[in-house]
Every structure is written in structure tokens, then in C-alpha cells.
Amino acid sequence: MDVTVIATESLSKRFLRVTALDRLSVDVGPGVTGLVGANGAGKSTLIKILLGLSPATEGRAEVLGLDVATEGAAIRERVGYMPEHDCLPPDVSATEFVVHMARMSGLPATAARERTADTLRHVGLYEERYRPIGGYSTGMKQRVKLAQALVHDPQLVFLDEPTNGLDPVGRDEMLGLIRRIHTDFGISVLVTSHLLGELERTCDHVVVVDGGKLLRSSSTRDFTQTTTTLAIEVTDTDEHPDGTRAVREALHARGVTVQDGSGLPGAGHILLLTAQGEETYDLVRDVIADLGLGLVRMEQRRHQIAEVFTDNTDDAQRKEAVGHGG
């Protein structure tokens, strides 16, 4: 990471009774960075501080090399922000609204019109952009929200839960669009979500926060490597009335650690194991075939952020990852 886009140094934010951020130190480089955390983990508080809108209780932060405490206005001229909640008036058209927002970012009237037309086309709004926003679908509204964050050609955008409320297709399209913001537009992205699986596919780097603390910060590749988990479920036979246990013991004998899928649907019948690579899949297949059991399913688990929180078994590994973060 040669350039730092966002840098925080023991950044804390305390309210009367709640600590929203607790000595958070993290560096974020160019590219698409995912900020992952459960609701209330401090994601939105962090974005507010980074926009220079809410002073930190202690510590400091820089965005694009500008201090958030003293150069908030300069930061807000260079970054875009897409809020999580609805923020669009229903009685104006997307074009009128985005033009107004472009001017609010300091673009002269003509430039604001040109950039609005360009940006709306890039986010995938065509003829409908002249109709009042009130009649739009959720997906189209999300695109307008994204367009207003991009219209002034910022160097960095903050996207707060951009896939909220979208159906699976809309979600994929939005994630593809977010990827393009960096690859095609050259704009760095900080995108928040409570779904780790969703960000794995889109981000170069993932930062996980919980209770205002940094849990880990690493490139997506490291992240998925250490957490690729395989879930398997097998049938029982007369020979092996408890097929699940038989597989566990057989795998144990070959030196593979297996965990019960406790707390998950179908607990007791699902085994979780860490995949080391192609060999693991072959091994599982062979073991089950040898036992004469039927394989009901073998799948890569879709990671929910909750796992990172509940997974207390490899604390050491996590600390290492945090140490390498940034």
C-alpha cells in the first residue's frame, strides 16, 4: 500500500453512556475497502468522523491526507457520501435532484448538468431519469443515491449499506457497480455492510469492527484463505447408524480437525472443517465413499459476520491478522 486514503490513530468516540469507537487504529489504501460490523458496531459513527461532521473524543484521523478535525470542508469537497437511509425527495426528477446536489458540491451550473447526465448513465438510469423519483423502484432509488455521491467526481466515496433492501439480482448489480467505481472510474471506495460474504467478492481489503474496536484488517485474499469453511452433511446407513460421527472419526484419523455446526440450522448433522485446498475436497469425498455413506451436501459456507465474532477459538491467529493489518 503506497498511498493511504484513510488513516486513523487510536480514534475514540464516546457518548454519555456508549462507547461507539474504542481506540481504532487502521490504515486504508486505494481500492475498494469493506467496513464490516454488526449493527451498532460503530460503522456510521466512523463515517461521520471521517466526513468531519462529528468530533472524535480522542485520537486523530486523516482522509486523503487532510485532518478531519480542522479540514472537514476540504475533505467533504473531495469525497462523496451515500447514506444508508432514504434521502430522496419524491416530487423531483433524478436529473433535477442530482444537478442540485452537484451544485451543492461546488460545480458550476453547466458542469453540474453535464456531470449529472454522465453519472446517471454510468449508474444505469436512462429515460426514467426525467420522471419524479417517487415512482422509482428501490433499485433505481439506490442508483440515484449513488449518483449524487459520485456526481462531483470525488477521490473517495463512503457507501453506507448500499445493498440494503435490494433483491439478489439488484444486490449483484450494485456490487458490480461498486467494483466499477474503482476499476473504471478510479475512485476509491469505503463500503459498509453487515454481510461479510457480500464484501468478500467486491473488496480488495476488509476491515472488521465490533463494539467500536478493530477486529481485523486484511486483504480479502488473506481473509478468505483463513476462513474458507466447508460444511458437509451425510446420510446414515445400517452399517453406520450415526453417519456424521463416523465421518468425523474417519477424518480425525487422517488428521483433519472437524467441528460441529453448532448454532446453525441442522446442528448435529453438519460438520464444519477448514479447507486447505483442493486436497481437502478429495479427502472428504474419499472418506465418505469408503464409509459407504451418501453425501447430502458439501458446500463452501457463506460467511456471516457473526462468525468472526463468535469464533473465539483462534484468538492468536486473529491477533496476528490485526497486527498485520493496514
Next chain:
Amino acid sequence: MAAEQSLQAPATPSGDTRIHNIGYRSYDGPRLGRSYARMSLYSQSLRGAYGLGRSAKSKVLPMLLFVVMCVPAAIMVAVAVATKAKELPLDYTRYAIVMQAVISLYVASQAPQSVSRDLRFKTVPLYFSRPIETGDYVRAKYAALASALFVLTAAPLLVLYVGALLAELDFTDQTKGFAQGLVSVALLSLLFAGIGLVIASVTPRRGFGIAAVIAVLTISYGAVSTLQAIADVQGSGDAGILIGLFSPTTLIDGVQSAYLGASSSFPGGVGPDRTEGILFVLVTLGLIAGSHALLMRRYKKVGL
């Protein structure tokens, strides 16, 4: 790009045909910053107060009220010209007081339009994630509504003034009256806009905003006028004058009858004298400053 150019080169050596790259274009032009953004918000809000740049439906009420404000002035002028009167039937300063119901209705309809919408649809965070700050937003909105009100209240005065000159009334007299009228409606615009915006900024619901503004502006005027009439009947004129401090319309009436040579609409035509007038000026200015301070406090909280 290099490949495209080399492909193009043989066909059009002069280079007047180009393949346009319709991919993402970055913006290198000027960024005009905070004061420009504040001006943009001001002009957008001012235009919005007359429904310009909004749907046809939202133009109806403000335009209608504007016409209603101007028609009586036009009639007075017509009468003055036709009857060759020596003076206009109504003083410049009295016009806004007589038309206070129309002005209140305008404030009630446009103040919520200006601020409640941003709150209701949560557009406010989009403003504050841009270079402008709380103070810029508040001042732009305040200035826009006050300007819109000034246009509403000064336009009929202009009609009267032009008409008076056409009727060849005394130029010095008319100019002095017109100037006094302008000062009075400027003060009235600031006061009404402040009160209207403070009330509207508390509620995201436009309907509540409209009702609350009407209630505060017209009920207070009705109540104060009634109490003043009672005080006058009972012979306690001084108390009656001081009651005038409690409604925006009578406040302006008090200020202009003390300092702007207006005839008071207080019972018996007796307004505050110059000493009592100080109190009216102070309360008026205090209310304007207080409205601004309350709006600032309100938007500090809204934030993101």
C-alpha cells in the same frame, strides 16, 4: 487509445473524425466551494418559494397569493388616477398590516415547503456531507424565505408607487412613504420568515407545519387585537399598547407607527410613542435573532 488513433489515422489524416470515448470522464473543472454552494441553495430555495423548478401544482398557491397581494394595490391606483385624488387611499406602511392574513397564509404554505421536506425525506444529511455547514444551510434558507416574503410584500408597494407617480401625486411625499414602507416590509419579512421557519423546522410533517404557522401568526394577531380593544374600552390605553408586543403583526405596526410615520391600527389610532417604540424595536430584533439561534440549534442536532 493509441490503437484507436492509429486505426483512424489513414482514413482521416486531417483528424476531424474521432472515436469518442464514452467511458468515465473525470472532472478537472473548477470547484467553487462553500460560498457558491450557499448561493445555489439560496437561489434554489427562493425559486422554490414561488414554485419555480417544481411541479405545476406547487406553483398555484404562491402565485395566487402574489396576485391577491397585488390586485388591491392596482385597484387603489386605478381609483386614484380616475378620481384625480390628492393622495392614495392607503398609506404604504399600512398595506402589509391590512393584508396580514394573506402574508401569514404565504408563510404558512412556504416555510414548511422550504425546510420540512428536507427533514421529512432526510435530504439534510446530503447537504451536510458537502462543503456547506449548519450556519450556511440555516442562513441560505432564512434569507431565501425572507427574500420571497419581501418580493410578496414590496411588489404591491411598487405598484402603488408607480401608480402614484402616474397620478402625478407629490413626488417627495410618495418617495418618502414608499421608502418607509420598504423598510417596514423588510423588517416584517425577516420577522415572519424567522417565526415560520422555526415552527416548520420542528416538524417533518408539512401539514402540521402549515397549521402551526397559521395558528401562531393569525391567532396571536386576533387575540392581541381583541385584548387591545378591551383595554381601550376600559380606558387603559398604555396596557393596550404593550399588549401589542405579543403578536408579530402588531409588533411591526408598533415599530412603524413609532419611527416610520405610520398611522397605527391600534385602537383609537394611538400607537406606541418613541420611548415605547424602543421596546417594540428591541422585541422585533430579539425575535429575529432568536429565530436564527433556534434554527442553528435545531440543525446542529439534525446533523447526519
